[in-house]
Every structure is written in C-alpha cells, then in structure tokens.
Amino acid sequence: MTAAPEVHPDARSVDDRTLLAGSRADPDQFVTLFDRYYGEIYRYARSRVGAGVAEDVASETFLVAFRRRAAFDPGVGVGQVRSWLYGIATNLIRRNGRDEERRYRAMARIPDEPSDAGHDERVVVRLSAERIRGELAVALAVLPARDRDVLLLMALGGLDHHEIAAALDIPYGTVCSRLNRARRKVRAALGVDPTEPTEHKGL
Amino acid sequence: MDDINVIQTVLTEDDEHGRAEARQQLQQAIAAERGSVRRGWRWTLAGAGLVAAAAAVAVVLGVVAQPATAPSPGGDVPRTAQEFLLAAATEAAKAPTTTGKYWHTRWDMYYDARKGALGQNGDPIVKVVEEWQAADPANPSWSSFVQVKDGQYHPEVGKADLFGYGAEAEFTLAEARALPADPAALRAVLVKKAEAMGIDLGQLTSDGLDGYVFEAVTGLLARAPGSPAQRAAAYRLLATVPGVELAGTATDSKGRPGVLLRYNGSRKTEDVIIDRTTYQVLAKNRYGTQADKTMAARLTIQIVFTAPGWTNQEPPH
Numbered sequence: 001m002t003a004a005p006e007v008h009p010d011a012r013s014v015d016d017r018t019l020l021a022g023s024r025a026d027p028d029q030f031v032t033l034f035d036r037y038y039g040e041i042y043r044y045a046r047s048r049v050g051a052g053v054a055e056d057v058a059s060e061t062f063l064v065a066f067r068r069r070a071a072f073d074p075g076v077g078v079g080q081v082r083s084w085l086y087g088i089a090t091n092l093i094r095r096n097g098r099d100e101e102r103r104y105r106a107m108a109r110i111p112d113e114p115s116d117a118g119h120d121e122r123v124v125v126r127l128s129a130e131r132i133r134g135e136l137a138v139a140l141a142v143l144p145a146r147d148r149d150v151l152l153l154m155a156l157g158g159l160d161h162h163e164i165a166a167a168l169d170i171p172y173g174t175v176c177s178r179l180n181r182a183r184r185k186v187r188a189a190l191g192v193d194p195t196e197p198t199e200h201k202g203l
Numbered sequence: 204m205d206d207i208n209v210i211q212t213v214l215t216e217d218d219e220h221g222r223a224e225a226r227q228q229l230q231q232a233i234a235a236e237r238g239s240v241r242r243g244w245r246w247t248l249a250g251a252g253l254v255a256a257a258a259a260v261a262v263v264l265g266v267v268a269q270p271a272t273a274p275s276p277g278g279d280v281p282r283t284a285q286e287f288l289l290a291a292a293t294e295a296a297k298a299p300t301t302t303g304k305y306w307h308t309r310w311d312m313y314y315d316a317r318k319g320a321l322g323q324n325g326d327p328i329v330k331v332v333e334e335w336q337a338a339d340p341a342n343p344s345w346s347s348f349v350q351v352k353d354g355q356y357h358p359e360v361g362k363a364d365l366f367g368y369g370a371e372a373e374f375t376l377a378e379a380r381a382l383p384a385d386p387a388a389l390r391a392v393l394v395k396k397a398e399a400m401g402i403d404l405g406q407l408t409s410d411g412l413d414g415y416v417f418e419a420v421t422g423l424l425a426r427a428p429g430s431p432a433q434r435a436a437a438y439r440l441l442a443t444v445p446g447v448e449l450a451g452t453a454t455d456s457k458g459r460p461g462v463l464l465r466y467n468g469s470r471k472t473e474d475v476i477i478d479r480t481t482y483q484v485l486a487k488n489r490y491g492t493q494a495d496k497t498m499a500a501r502l503t504i505q506i507v508f509t510a511p512g513w514t515n516q517e518p519p520h
Binding site: 028030035046047063067 | 206207209210211213214215218219220221222224225226228230232233236237
C-alpha cells in the first residue's frame with residue numbers, strides 16, 4: 001500500500017473516562033461515547049416514554065452531555081460516564097413525565113377476557129401477561145417520579161445503588177430508601193408478598 | 204420471577220431508532236464548537252450514516268429518475284453499470300495530465316432543515332464548501348464554508364490546514380495522489396484503510412466493506428486529484444463492487460443531467476449522478492427513513508460537486 005500507515009487506537013479499548021477527558025480538547029472523541037451508548041440509552045428511554053419521545057430523549061442526552069463534558073467530575077467511581085449519561089436521560093425523561101404516565105395508563109387498559117379463553121392456552125398466556133402488564137403499569141403510573149427514576153434505573157438500566165446515586169446526584173442512603181419504597185409498592189401491585197425480603201441479585 | 208425481572212420483561216422494548224440522525228446532530232454540535240478550525244464540513248458529509256432500504260426515487264428536488272430503458276435524448280443509455288463504468292475508465296485514461304498551484308474543489312450540500320425529505324418543507328438549505336489545497340505543503344491552503352442566503356453565494360475564505368479525500372476525509376492529498384493505478388491494488392488500499400479505521404468505519408458507512416468501497420471510490424472520483432491512470436482504476440474498481448447498478452437517468456439540483464448509478468447495499472442505498480460525457484461525478488444522493496419508520500426511501504441530502512481541478516488562480520481572500 002502506498003498510503004502512509006495511520007495510528008488509530010482501538011476505540012473500544014480506550015476507557016470511557018479517557019475518552020471523555022480527551023474529548024475536551026478533541027471533541028470528535030465524544031462520538032465514540034455516542035457509538036458505545038446510544039443503543040442502551042435509547043432503549044432505556046424507549047421503555048419509559050415510548051418510541052416517539054425516546055429518539056428525542058436519546059439524541060438530546062448526548063447533546064447535553066457533550067455541552068457539559070467539561071463539568072463532568074471524574075472522581076466519583078468506576079463506570080460513571082455511563083451512569084452520568086443515564087442520569088441526564090432520566091432528567092430529560094422527567095421533563096416528559098406526562099408522556100411516561102400516559103404510556104403506563106395506556107398499557108393498563110386490559111381488554112375484557114373473552115368467554116372461551118380457557119380453551120386456548122396461548123390466549124391465556126397472553127391475557128395473563130397483559131394483566132401483569134396492566135397491574136405493573138398502574139403501579140408505575142402512581143409512583144412518585146423520584147422513586148420511579150431509581151427503580152427504573154435499576155430495572156431497565158441495570159445500574160447498581162452506587163451508580164444510581166452518582167447518576168441522580170443523591171446520597172447512597174436515599175437510593176436505598178427510595179428503592180425499598182418503590183419495590184414494596186410494585187410487589188404489592190403484582191401480588192408478590194410485599195414483606196418478602198427478596199434482594200435482587202445480579203445487578 | 205421477582206419484581207425487577209417483571210419490570211424488565213414487561214417494559215423492555217428491544218429496538219432502536221434515530222441513531223443516524225442523533226449522531227448527525229451530535230456532529231453538528233461538535234462542528235459548531237470547532238468553528239472555523241474545521242469549517243464544519245465533516246458533519247455534513249457524515250450524513251453517510253443515514254440508512255435506507257427500498258429505493259424508488261420519486262420526483263424530488265430536481266432528481267427525476269427515469270427507467271433505464273426509457274429513450275433518452277442524449278443517445279443510447281448504457282445497458283449495465285459495468286459497461287458504463289468501463290467506458291468511463293477508457294475515457295478517463297485518455298484525459299490529459301494537469302497541474303497547478305492549488306487543487307480546487309467545491310461541493311454544495313442540499314438538505315432539509317427539519318429532517319424531512321428534500322423539498323418536502325419548501326426550499327432546502329444549501330451549504331457550500333470550497334477548498335484550495337496547495338500542491339506545495341509549504342504554501343498556505345484555503346477554504347470557505349458558508350450557507351447560501353437568498354440564493355446568493357458569498358465565500359468566506361480563510362486559511363485552513365485540515366483537508367482530506369475519500370468517503371469523507373480519510374486520505375490526505377499526498378495519500379490520494381499516491382493511490383495505485385490498478386483496481387485490485389486500489390481495493391487493497393481501501394480495505395486496509397477501512398481496517399485501520401475500525402469502529403470509525405461505521406461513521407462513514409453503515410454497510411460494511413463494499414459500502415465503504417463504493418463511498419470511498421465515488422468520493423475520490425468526485426473530489427480527489429488523480430492521474431488519468433488512477434481515475435481509470437477507480438472506475439474499474441467501481442464496476443466490480445457488488446450491488447452497483449444503473450438506475451436510469453437523473454438531473455441534479457443544479458439542473459445537470461446524468462446517469463444514476465446506484466449502490467444497493469444490505470443496509471443502505473446510495474446514488475451518484477455521473478455525467479454521460481465527461482463521466483465526472485456530479486452529485487451524491489443520500490437517503491433516510493420515513494418519519495413513520497417505514498423504510499421507504501426519502502432523499503435527505505444531495506451533495507452537488509463542481510468539477511474539481513488544478514488552478515494557479517489565487518482564492519478570493
């Protein structure tokens with residue numbers, strides 16, 4: 001080949017914080033963070049506010065993050081660029097609180113059970129899934145926004161307590177109490193024993 | 204199944220939309236921050252990420268696709284893309300070698316302000332990039348990047364040092380001038396370049412290696428300096444890219460007619476309009492998805508190229 005070899009560091013091996021720090025002087029590096037996290041931030045927003053708003057939320061998340069990248073504090077903990085992005089997305093979603101609640105209310109409208117439901121196993125399965133969906137949707141719609149944020153950052157974003165604390169800029173203890181309160185309500189709505197001390201594992 | 208799993212299962216929607224447009228918006232923000240340093244043209248060419256599947260080009264903003272079999276006033280329409288491109292190679296090889304103080308390029312980008320199809324919301328936005336890259340690196344190079352206002356183009360020329368050619372800007376002037384004059388060797392260089400770019404390749408094209416080769420070769424033909432032999436090799440290489448076919452004739456936004464050469468990739472469709480006589484790349488068409496998420500093609504960006512060339516004339520600065 002006649003072209004001079006170029007040094008292109010394997011972007012995937014460069015860690016998020018290095019990229020973010022580097023993007024202050026070389027803004028193009030921020031695009032790698034976009035490529036890495038657009039998909040999951042979109043899906044998080046999609047799950048909360050539906051497809052129409054999710055695109056705007058996901059797009060805006062990265063624009064806000066890009067504009068605020070100089071103010072990002074690298075001293076919080078490992079993996080925090082991702083948490084930080086989730087935090088920005090969560091704040092944007094909260095601005096669309098009515099869209100989120102409308103989505104849950106729409107999900108809560110379960111169709112009437114047809115009389116021959118018992119004869120078709122698939123229908124039963126579908127109906128029970130829809131019932132769960134409806135019950136969950138009602139529970140989520142009535143949760144206070146701050147409790148819902150904590151719960152869904154864990155359930156949809158897979159963030160742990162520390163990451164949620166960093167994402168929302170709230171104390172660790174506050175994360176624990178909000179999460180306990182939210183999960184108690186959701187478990188009650190789903191018919192799971194709300195006093196059962198299930199500790200969610202693997203997240 | 205505990206409550207967290209229920210929430211995951213019930214709420215999670217495993218799809219993805221809007222990546223290309225979001226990426227473009229981010230790159231606009233980056234370009235805006237860079238200001239005059241890069242003169243902002245990087246993002247405008249980066250519309251490459253837009254994806255389309257179906258490809259029936261409708262009547263939009265001066266682009267009128269005719270079936271290849273339709274009678275044409277310009278004489279016989281070539282039967283296949285390969286026949287057309289080999290004729291282009293033969294013609295390119297006969298062209299005289301030219302030199303000059305500056306390699307001069309200009310491209311006008313037509314797009315819709317509101318992410319719709321071109322022409323859908325009235326007049327398109329037109330931004331013009333013009334560059335004069337000094338052949339001798341010791342001399343200054345110049346560029347202008349302005350939006351056309353009230354139909355008037357007034358270049359604002361300043362010194363610049365970041366130029367590049369290819370699908371976007373991945374080859375320097377020196378690299379472009381040193382490209383092989385053999386189709387297979389040229390492809391090997393492009394493949395190596397794509398491998399070196401790694402993750403960044405997705406920024407240039409969402410359609411893998413063949414998509415990149417199509418974009419890079421048409422980009423080089425549209426803007427890069429090349430000897431007659433190098434240009435001939437580029438047309439020959441283009442003739443070997445799978446998915447390249449003739450899609451009729453078309454007129455670009457400046458009213459220039461040409462042959463519509465289409466790349467039908469697995470994830471995107473892209474066209475170039477090529478002059479029937481000079482075989483110069485007149486324009487590139489890029490497509491996005493419809494607002495309602497159907498995959499029907501809508502022309503979102505047309506980049507119209509002024510024939511590039513060597514000049515001794517100083518830029519208007």
